[in-house]
Amino acid sequence: MADATTPRSMEELHKIFLEDVYKIPEGENIKQCIQCGTCSGSCPTSYAMDFTPREIIAAFRAGMLERVLKSNTVWMCASCYYCTVRCPAGIKLTDIMYELKRLGIEYGLYAKGVTAPVLSKTFVKMVDKYGRSPELELLSRYMLATNPLGMVEMAPMGAKLFFKGRLGIFPKSIKGKSQLSKILKMALAETEKAVEAKPESHKEGGH
């Protein structure tokens, strides 16, 4: 896929994933998963998932990271944090889902037809550009890229919001755009420095 950076072996990705997860505060708790399924039972979207949250950890342990990344599960996580607050082992599964999302986007490993990565990537571009999220431009770009016909369906609601004064036509920029760019550039350099120091470590995507 167009997003893929350097191709890596799955073993290497497996390692990167664990390294990143261990960096999350209390991240090593993932080792304590006893497969009780509290996460899956609490998840509001598990009914629509290829793998339930519990199965994500089981599949990862079984060396199936690629299938995990390409499952719809990662992008079905709405970030409601029920699993995180209920896990008896203190595993921050929502943060783990974020890590899987990042790996999927960085290496182009996500299921065909899943559109959430497009939204996330567009969001990042917009925020980098304006410093704020221009909701109309963001949604328009996302719809154009994923479902242009859907724009017709959305039009009546858009019109209603417009007449209620709830649609920002022109994106608003922050004054400190150059300041924000400097921060982003330095944060990227920090990420890359970490990669150089540890050649096998995770590189944050530069796209």
Added chain:
Amino acid sequence: MKQYLYYPGCSLEKTNFSFDHSSREVAKGLGFELKEIEDWNCCGSTSYMAVRELRSFAISARNLAIAEKMGPGDLITVCTACYTVLAKTHNYLKENKDLREKVNHALAAADMKYSGNVKVRHLLDVIVNDVGLEAVKGKVKKPLEGLKVACYYGCQLSRPHGTFDDPEFPVTMDHLATALGATPVDFPLKAKCCGGMMMTTVADVGLKLTKDLLYCAKEAGADLVITCCPLCQVNLESYQGKIKKTFGTDPALPAIYFTQLMGVALGLPEKNLGLGSELVDPRPTLAKYLGNGGGR
């Protein structure tokens, strides 16, 4: 007048301006000021974090650095997603030295730094715990007697941090509604997820989750839903037509912000509360409590 620092967040600029306006108005009515922090940027929401890790913490921390410089004072958010992201950034920087150093190195490129001294709080917390329910009660001019309210908290107000309310079964908004004279209904799905951005990315799943909430609130006898999250508000009211088409019953339930309902009970000027900007008009339901112009 007591002052708090205020971070409105992107969605309150336009789409959910009524939440911003009513929050400022209610603060004034209760005798404190929300001082907007200068030139804030997007907190990163749930999407930036899904693409880049360090950079998402860095842009979020820029806001904390601005607040710290403008302080002292707690940083108040009303969008629950902003609340969770900013609080998470603060907490993770505190707990992870490596992350803190890297983020501060990035901030230094713009002559900024964050030393970890900002307390991120939600407006609901301030109203219930700093102002206090007794004081709120004392300011009520139009008690909302007979109004049945479903208090919908969504996810990110009390999860994952649970700072001022229970992650499983939050109650602060119910107590607040009672203080306003209204009757909170028993609403078991009050902290369940509305689907968030999935209404856009996986529409059928998002629609089902929101439908469950609305049908549950309706069954509980609610006249109105109040919420504390802009994305929840949009999801709750914007897809009711589609819900009717897909599942058969029209929920026909207005969804407004808790600050708007407070404004009505405190007798604050209706035009400053953004009422009427909703897609399901709450004014007929609120008509008997509104001073004038309501119920059209």
